[in-house]
Amino acid sequence: MRASDRAYAALRDDIIEWRLLPGTVLAEVEQSERLGISRTPLREALSRLTAEGLTTTAGSRGVVVTDISLEDIDELFELRETLEGKAAALAAERGDPATFEQLRTELLQAPELINGGGPGLHAYYELAGRLDAAIDAAISNSYLAQAMRSLRVHLVRVRRLAADDAQRLTAAAAEHAAIAEAIAAGNPRLAEAATTVHLHRSLSHVKVTHTPH
Amino acid sequence: MRASDRAYAALRDDIIEWRLLPGTVLAEVEQSERLGISRTPLREALSRLTAEGLTTTAGSRGVVVTDISLEDIDELFELRETLEGKAAALAAERGDPATFEQLRTELLQAPELINGGGPGLHAYYELAGRLDAAIDAAISNSYLAQAMRSLRVHLVRVRRLAADDAQRLTAAAAEHAAIAEAIAAGNPRLAEAATTVHLHRSLSHVKVTHTPH
């Protein structure tokens, strides 16, 4: 694996997990020494992070970790609703019903996973990820998929602010199941509506439980 | 201006204007010599282009100019309709009516510009750009604005494939005026509908007149 890839992955993780807080200046020599590489691959990693929006080049003071304020979260979810709503609708039109019917069945059994503790929780996150991937594949629109991917980075970062309790996860699983059901039924408008509902509930949960940094 | 900025701008222009055709391999030494810079800033330029999707790193064959097929154009417009439709609706909710009323007035006089020849044509493109910028500003959502900006690069590239005759431009100006009018009237659904109509007509025009490379 390339050194720049390792640096990118390490910094991305540090930012998403809030170990590198917003406003932190990522000086090139400092970070390259910390990660044990030279400045060249580090600079490539930084430019990738900046392209994703996780960092910005603040004039000539180097690159700094971007902030996510409460207004940012609203904007983020506004775009997310637009993109994922459209994606769910397209998946309902173009996706394979059997795939989503299977996902729905699994999602209905998710509460057992969520209440089952550590490994079950991991299995649930994996299941939710499979639904996202299935939608991505079903829409067959690489530009839309790319736009959603670039959003997800920021969303993961926001999610780390919220406390995901078992109660919310159980409700989220039911909402996911409703989305999968609508897609399996080939009903675009219902799929979009179910997605809108899910995202609004997610946003409310984040805003209520978010812990300021 | 930094050497990497110049390299980025030059390569971006070459790709958008189809001087560098899809599939062209951008070898580092070759391009750095052509642009009169060293490999380091060139690599940064290439990584920026790749982040935008204008190039891709094809395994170990270096970076190549990405292709835009007819299916890609459909996908591109599908995403564009989603984003710009939402943007027009938000602008209708949040924008300043006077700004868009003014733009509408100017757009209604656009046919004179279009039929006025070279400088008038340029003035029209500038006017259309002002409408885009006004919508960008009105939505007050940096994530959505960023998503639209990253789309526009590809759209400019596609537009270069089509022959923009005076007849199409006149029709487009009327469609733009309709969008501005709906936003000025504070009618989100009408603004979104007008945008949908405009984009579908644009897409049809591109598909009919596009010249294969």
Added chain:
DNA sequence: ACAAGGGTCTATGTATACAAACTTGAAGTA
């Protein structure tokens, strides 16, 4: 004649040295 292996060559990936620009601090003057 065809396939397999090795070697060379050319490409990208990395490190480092150098240049330039900006920031910061201190000193001097109004």
Added chain:
DNA sequence: TACTTCAAGTTTGTATACATAGACCCTTGT
């Protein structure tokens, strides 16, 4: 005392030398 200017130091931007890996071709053996 406050503002301006100059200088030093630290930072990023660039060039280049070196490492490494992949591709292509030639040779050799079956």
